[in-house]
Amino acid sequence: MGRGRPRSAFANxxxxxxxVDLPSITYADPNHRWGLAPFHYTPDVYRHVIDQFxxxxxxx
Numbered sequence: 001m002g003r004g005r006p007r008s009a010f011a012n013x014x015x016x017x018x019x020v021d022l023p024s025i026t027y028a029d030p031n032h033r034w035g036l037a038p039f040h041y042t043p044d045v046y047r048h049v050i051d052q053f054x055x056x057x058x059x060x
Contacts, residue, residue, distance in 0.1 A: 020052040 022045060032040035053060045 018053070018056075018058070020049050023048060 026045050027042050028036055028038055029040050029042045030036045034040060050060045
């Protein structure tokens with residue numbers, strides 16, 4: 001990957017995946033309904049992901 005190139009662009013182009021870039025500051029949510037885990041994010045992160053998919057024309 002070139003410097004400054006989003007990882008999502010690499011994943012999309014090389015593997016045909018629908019990937020999004022997360023903000024540089026992404027937090028796990030200690031109050032998540034299923035508990036604290038490195039993949040249970042704060043609500044703002046989920047909104048960011050949904051907004052990115054909608055911007056690409058996906059219905060979410």
